[in-house]
Amino acid sequence: MTTSSRLILSRLFSNAGRHPPALVWLTGLAVGAALLLAPVYLLVRTAGAGTEVWDLLFRTRVLETLARTLLLVVSVTAGCIALAVPLSWLTVRTDLPWRKAWAVAIALPLVIPSYVAGFIVVVALGPKGMLQQLLESLFGLNRLPEIYGFPGAWLTLTFLSYPYVLLTVGGALSRMDPSLVESSRGLGQGSWATFRRVVLPLLRPAITSGGLLVALYTLSDFGAVSLLRYETFTWAIFVQYESGLDRTLGAALSLVLVAMALGILGMEFASRGRSRYYRSDPGVPRPPGLARLGRWRWPALGFCGVVLAISLVLPASVLVYWAIRGISAGEPLVLLWGPARNSLVAGGLAALAAVFAALPVAVLAVRYPGAFSTVLERITHIGFALPGIAVALALVFFGANYATPIYQTLGLLILAYVVLFVSPAVGALRTSFLQINPRLEEAARSLGRPPWRVLASITLPLAKPGIASAAALVFLLVMKELPATVVLGPVGFNTLATTIWAAASEAFFAQAAVPALLLILVSSIPLAFLMLRQRG
Numbered sequence: 001m002t003t004s005s006r007l008i009l010s011r012l013f014s015n016a017g018r019h020p021p022a023l024v025w026l027t028g029l030a031v032g033a034a035l036l037l038a039p040v041y042l043l044v045r046t047a048g049a050g051t052e053v054w055d056l057l058f059r060t061r062v063l064e065t066l067a068r069t070l071l072l073v074v075s076v077t078a079g080c081i082a083l084a085v086p087l088s089w090l091t092v093r094t095d096l097p098w099r100k101a102w103a104v105a106i107a108l109p110l111v112i113p114s115y116v117a118g119f120i121v122v123v124a125l126g127p128k129g130m131l132q133q134l135l136e137s138l139f140g141l142n143r144l145p146e147i148y149g150f151p152g153a154w155l156t157l158t159f160l161s162y163p164y165v166l167l168t169v170g171g172a173l174s175r176m177d178p179s180l181v182e183s184s185r186g187l188g189q190g191s192w193a194t195f196r197r198v199v200l201p202l203l204r205p206a207i208t209s210g211g212l213l214v215a216l217y218t219l220s221d222f223g224a225v226s227l228l229r230y231e232t233f234t235w236a237i238f239v240q241y242e243s244g245l246d247r248t249l250g251a252a253l254s255l256v257l258v259a260m261a262l263g264i265l266g267m268e269f270a271s272r273g274r275s276r277y278y279r280s281d282p283g284v285p286r287p288p289g290l291a292r293l294g295r296w297r298w299p300a301l302g303f304c305g306v307v308l309a310i311s312l313v314l315p316a317s318v319l320v321y322w323a324i325r326g327i328s329a330g331e332p333l334v335l336l337w338g339p340a341r342n343s344l345v346a347g348g349l350a351a352l353a354a355v356f357a358a359l360p361v362a363v364l365a366v367r368y369p370g371a372f373s374t375v376l377e378r379i380t381h382i383g384f385a386l387p388g389i390a391v392a393l394a395l396v397f398f399g400a401n402y403a404t405p406i407y408q409t410l411g412l413l414i415l416a417y418v419v420l421f422v423s424p425a426v427g428a429l430r431t432s433f434l435q436i437n438p439r440l441e442e443a444a445r446s447l448g449r450p451p452w453r454v455l456a457s458i459t460l461p462l463a464k465p466g467i468a469s470a471a472a473l474v475f476l477l478v479m480k481e482l483p484a485t486v487v488l489g490p491v492g493f494n495t496l497a498t499t500i501w502a503a504a505s506e507a508f509f510a511q512a513a514v515p516a517l518l519l520i521l522v523s524s525i526p527l528a529f530l531m532l533r534q535r536g
Contacts (some may be wrong), residue, residue, distance in 0.1 A: 072218055150230055
């Protein structure tokens with residue numbers, strides 16, 4: 001290696017004082033530029049329409065839609081936290097029977113597409129649905145409470161989205177120092193007091209990260225709210241994109257969605273405070289002790305069973321019923337190896353790319369806080385709040401005009417997935433890095449190790465649970481992503497999600513059931529591996 005090459009590498013990996021290594025912030029800068037493609041496209045498109053767009057945005061109906069959207073976001077986020085925190089505690093820190101199996105099973109609703117879940121809720125719980133038919137035959141009950149509107153949307157999104165909080169809180173609990181709990185109990189504090197005063201404050205970064213993902217996911221969802229007839233901003237945006245030749249109003253509404261996402265991010269940032277979430281001394285890591293449930297074992301099993309029944313067993317049962325009904329009627333059982341393989345390839349590549357993109361963002365946000373790292377972290381969450389079709393159309397414009405070599409290729413589709421789903425990866429990694437004592441890294445650097453060696457040998461091995469959670473979240477989200485795959489996928493590139501949508505849109509529900517079940521099965525295998533590895 002020449003002297004000039006050594007000098008360049010030294011500058012890239014050097015860390016002068018409190019400044020991050022140049023390679024870290026340069027990579028972060030490139031990630032930020034890619035993530036700004038969609039907002040910039042929306043801004044340019046809206047700005048070219050003149051002042052009449054602003055008159056349309058301040059109509060009464062738009063403001064009412066804004067209020068409905070905010071109500072749904074707050075309610076779903078609160079419901080997910082209320083479900084996920086006790087579930088995480090039960091499956092990580094207690095002697096719950098079969099707790100590792102429960103940990104995998106209760107995370108599986110994350111793989112169910114919202115448009116599939118929404119239709120299942122309508123078919124099972126709606127007027128003349130399966131439940132009403134059953135109750136009518138048994139008890140003569142011919143009417144159930146209305147499921148359309150807010151109740152159905154809240155129920156569907158809450159029981160689909162709580163795994164976002166479950167994964168981040170579960171990872172934080174598995175890495176939490178057990179001596180803190182033991183010290184509290186040794187000082188005479190009871191189990192509830194210890195959880196409230198010691199454990200819950202330490203879980204605040206994980207809860208806020210998971211809650212942020214739930215809020216942004218709810219903000220961007222279209223499938224459930226459209227099927228359950230609850231008008232939100234995303235539904236209005238899709239109507240504008242699909243019904244009109246002029247997509248300017250859709251772009252303007254998308255910008256309002258960006259503003260709402262920034263408001264949510266601002267509240268999340270304000271809630272962080274300046275607390276420290278790692279041990280003051282390095283110590284020796286050891287597995288946490290398990291709290292004995294005693295007489296609460298059966299209520300805990302009942303709670304887990306009810307959540308699993310609503311979030312997974314009910315949807316899976318309806319899908320199995322559709323599949324059996326279709327096969328009994330003579331419909332051929334089509335093998336879907338091609339779409340399944342495409343889904344796995346796209347999900348794996350996107351998970352790797354998103355984790356790689358999220359690493360410099362999380363390192364900068366935790367170890368080098370400042371204006372640049374704060375803005376960069378905020379940018380990563382914008383894509384997660386935007387509808388997939390808005391991001392896809394922005395990348396179509398970019399690819400057709402400025403990146404023709406990758407237009408209509410898998411590479412551009414992977415870029416879309418990173419823009420949409422890097423936010424969960426950043427949240428999981430940030431939570432993991434917060435629990436790593438920076439003195440370990442400082443000690444390694446004082447022994448002469450360069451920053452990149454410290455990152456590779458100290459930081460990343462300690463952050464493995466967070467990396468696993470980040471990869472799992474991105475993989476599962478990509479498996480069920482529909483609009484970006486339809487718009488940006490190469491010609492003939494069919495996934496399980498597009499196959500489900502093609503059948504369901506033509507009302508061939510028996511044909512949609514088989515790929516939907518296969519999607520759950522294929523996604524459950526890597527999720528089970530990652531969850532079991534995370535929980536040790």
